[in-house]
Amino acid sequence: MxxxxxxxxxxxxxxxxTAFHAVEQMRSLLKDNxxxxxxxxxxWHIEPxxxxxxxxxxxxxxxxxxxxxxxxxxxxxxxxHSDSPTFKLKENAELEVRGKYTQLNxxxxxxxxxxxxxxxxxxxxxxxxxKEGDSYITRLLKIDRDLVLIPNVAIHxxxxxxxxxxxxxxxxxxxxxxxxxxxxxxxxxxxxxxLNVNEEDICGEDLYLYNRMSPSIWGAHEEFISSPQLDDLxxxxxxxxxxxxGSNDQSIxxxxxxxxxxxxxxxxxxxxxxxxxxxxxxxxxxxxKDDEDYYRALAASFMLSADNAHAVHPNHPEKTDVNxxxxxxxxxxxxxxxxxxxxxDGVSIAVFKGICEKAGVPVQFFAxxxxxxxxxxxxxxxxxxxxxNSVDIGLPQLAMHSSYETVGIKDTYYMIQVMEEFFNSxxxxxxxxxxxxxx
Numbered sequence: 001m002x003x004x005x006x007x008x009x010x011x012x013x014x015x016x017x018t019a020f021h022a023v024e025q026m027r028s029l030l031k032d033n034x035x036x037x038x039x040x041x042x043x044w045h046i047e048p049x050x051x052x053x054x055x056x057x058x059x060x061x062x063x064x065x066x067x068x069x070x071x072x073x074x075x076x077x078x079x080x081h082s083d084s085p086t087f088k089l090k091e092n093a094e095l096e097v098r099g100k101y102t103q104l105n106x107x108x109x110x111x112x113x114x115x116x117x118x119x120x121x122x123x124x125x126x127x128x129x130x131k132e133g134d135s136y137i138t139r140l141l142k143i144d145r146d147l148v149l150i151p152n153v154a155i156h157x158x159x160x161x162x163x164x165x166x167x168x169x170x171x172x173x174x175x176x177x178x179x180x181x182x183x184x185x186x187x188x189x190x191x192x193x194x195l196n197v198n199e200e201d202i203c204g205e206d207l208y209l210y211n212r213m214s215p216s217i218w219g220a221h222e223e224f225i226s227s228p229q230l231d232d233l234x235x236x237x238x239x240x241x242x243x244x245x246g247s248n249d250q251s252i253x254x255x256x257x258x259x260x261x262x263x264x265x266x267x268x269x270x271x272x273x274x275x276x277x278x279x280x281x282x283x284x285x286x287x288x289k290d291d292e293d294y295y296r297a298l299a300a301s302f303m304l305s306a307d308n309a310h311a312v313h314p315n316h317p318e319k320t321d322v323n324x325x326x327x328x329x330x331x332x333x334x335x336x337x338x339x340x341x342x343x344x345d346g347v348s349i350a351v352f353k354g355i356c357e358k359a360g361v362p363v364q365f366f367a368x369x370x371x372x373x374x375x376x377x378x379x380x381x382x383x384x385x386x387x388x389n390s391v392d393i394g395l396p397q398l399a400m401h402s403s404y405e406t407v408g409i410k411d412t413y414y415m416i417q418v419m420e421e422f423f424n425s426x427x428x429x430x431x432x433x434x435x436x437x438x439x
Contacts, residue, residue, distance in 0.1 A: 002409045003217065006225055009412050010215035012237050013229050017125035017142055017210035019059040019082035019259045022233060024140060026061050026240055026257060027053070033244050035063055040278070046286035054279060058127065058138055059083070059259035060269035062279045063240075065423075067249040070287065074300035074427055075280060075388070077254040078243060078419055079271065080236040080307065081261035081378055084229040085110030085401050087117070087173065089124065089207040094187055095174065102182040103174040104148060106209065110262030114167040116402040117209075121146035122175060126207035130197050139195050141205075146212055148175035175209060211403045223329055223409050230397055230405040232261070235306035238395075238412055242419020248439065250426040252283065252297075261307070261378050271378035277385040300429040301388035302351065304422060305343055305379025306415070308407070309333040309366045311396035324367035326396045328408030331362030332418050335377075335392040343379040348391035351427070351437060359421035361414045364396070389427075389435070393418075 016022035030053045031037065038044055038054040046052065048070050053063035059082060067073065087106040095103040125142040150173055155161060167173060178186065185199075191207075192199040215227035236257050243255040260270040269275060284294040312325050320326075326333045334349055335342045344352075356363040368374035379392045395415055398406040428436045 002413050003222065005413050005416065006217060006409050009234060009237050010217075010225065010227055013215060013227050013233050016082075016229065016233060017123075018127075018208050020127045020140055020206070021125065021142060022082045022236065023055060023059055023061045023257065023259075026063075026236070027055065029240065029244070030063050044282055044286045046283055048287070052283075056273075056275050057259065057267075057269040060275060061255075061257050062276065063243065063255040064279070064283060065243070065247055065253040066283075066287075067247070067251050067253075069249045070252070072250065072296075072428065074251055074297050074302070075254050076248075076251050076423055076425065076427065077256060077276075077301065077303040077388070078239040078422065079256040079258065079276075079303055079305050079378055079382060080239050081232045081259065081271070082236060082257050083110070083259050083262050084231060084233070085112035085262050087169075087175075087209040089126075089205075089209075093207075094177070094184055096184070100180055101176060102178040102186070104177050104187070106169075106174060108169045108173075109208065111401055113399065113402045114169070114173060116399070116404060117173060117211075118150050118152045120149070120403070121212040122149060122209050123147040123212055124207050125210050126205060128191060128195060128202055128207075129204035130195065131201045131203050136203060139197075141191060141194060141207065143190070143194055148177050148209065150175045213404055217409065224406055225409055225412075226404055226406045228403055228405070230407050231308045231400050232306070234395055234397075234407060234412060235308060235415065238415035239304075239306050239419050241416045242421075243423055245416070245420040246423025248424055248426050250428075253423045254280070258378055258382075265378055265381045271382040272384065274385055276382055280386060298386065298388050300427055300435070302348070302422075302427050303343070303379060303382070303388055303390040304352070304419070305377060305382070305390055305392045307377040307379075307392070307394050308397045308400065309335055309394040310400060311398050311408075313398060319369070319372075321367050321369050324365050326364040326366050328396045328398070328406075329410040330396070330408075331364050331411070332356060332414050333364045333366050333394045333396055335366045335394060337367065337374065340380060341374065341376040342392035343383060343390035344392050347435065348389050351389070351435060352391045352393065354437060355421050355425060356418055359417045361417050366394075
């Protein structure tokens with residue numbers, strides 16, 4: 001059971017080298033399950049009991065499963081993100097070195113563990129804009145072969161590397177693309193060949209490096225999974241699987257996956273944008289409801305902000321709080337922070353614990369050490385646009401923001417079960433002091 005669902009997860013990740021590819025995978029899964037695609041620039045015709053989805057920038061997506069009895073409805077929202085730390089190619093990417101090498105000029109996207117990108121097979125993926133007549137067509141690109149590599153400097157030339165070394169992204173982390181046979185323009189020619197288009201028709205691109213190493217299931221009892229992009233495609237995958245399995249007549253179930261969390265979410269398609277607000281408000285209006293109905297619905301709505309959490313490191317258990325710490329294969333994590341980097345509070349934690357209990361899934365609790373500044377996620381950012389009860393959750397992992405991360409084999413299954421139970425539930429605000437959760 002655990003191994004089968006884990007194989008589905010790693011297959012999803014292998015097909016999703018960038019946020020654009022991840023959203024395309026989600027789009028295909030939703031269409032296969034009877035969801036109708038909406039366009040933000042077109043008028044929406046919405047009916048209770050129907051299923052819809054909409055994308056923004058081809059890198060963020062929101063799907064909706066509408067109940068049939070929406071007189072007293074609320075939104076059940078699960079949010080995750082589609083992006084991961086990597087390196088983005090600059091517009092003029094080719095760099096010649098002494099007439100012998102060609103490098104690619106890149107810049108860091110997000111906060112990665114730099115050392116993990118050295119000496120491993122990499123390639124290029126993203127989107128390319130191709131001009132066809134008066135139109136600009138988005139084409140997905142994934143060069144499916146070992147294409148570039150970032151070579152380390154030999155220890156003989158950098159004796160201090162094992163004593164702590166500050167990597168310079170403009171100097172140390174540029175990938176090697178070719179040797180003496182490579183000439184200016186070869187990158188664009190390669191892209192045109194991959195897409196079977198003319199070079200002169202390529203008008204723009206958003207291209208990134210991706211790790212070519214295959215995911216692995218390993219350990220004495222095959223209890224671990226290692227793969228690129230587990231943060232946060234593991235939560236995106238499990239949220240979507242639970243969303244597809246769950247439904248209830250009195251709620252509007254919402255699956256949201258945002259781009260650009262790793263760089264602060266402040267884009268038109270990020271969690272800080274109006275994307276979620278726009279979609280929820282338009283759905284409310286298209287159902288013939290007014291603003292009063294919308295605000296009533298938000299008051300009883302609930303968000304699961306799903307982004308992975310730090311497991312206790314076997315070499316450095318002192319890095320985590322002594323008793324608010326989590327372990328792989330021991331269940332879904334609730335994350336809390338007094339400074340409100342996470343949205344969890346007493347109300348949302350209580351509701352979520354009840355959902356986990358109904359799903360038969362173990363739950364763990366994470367807080368940073370009080371003398372360590374931790375990371376943030378998308379829940380509190382999204383709340384600036386759409387306010388509702390929210391809890392920050394995730395799955396335990398090691399080596400977060402490495403190019404090759406590690407999680408437990410059981411936890412993917414656990415999260416799917418929790419998500420299905422959540423989407424089977426209806427949450428109602430019955431008084432100022434009561435939230436009622438029913439199926």
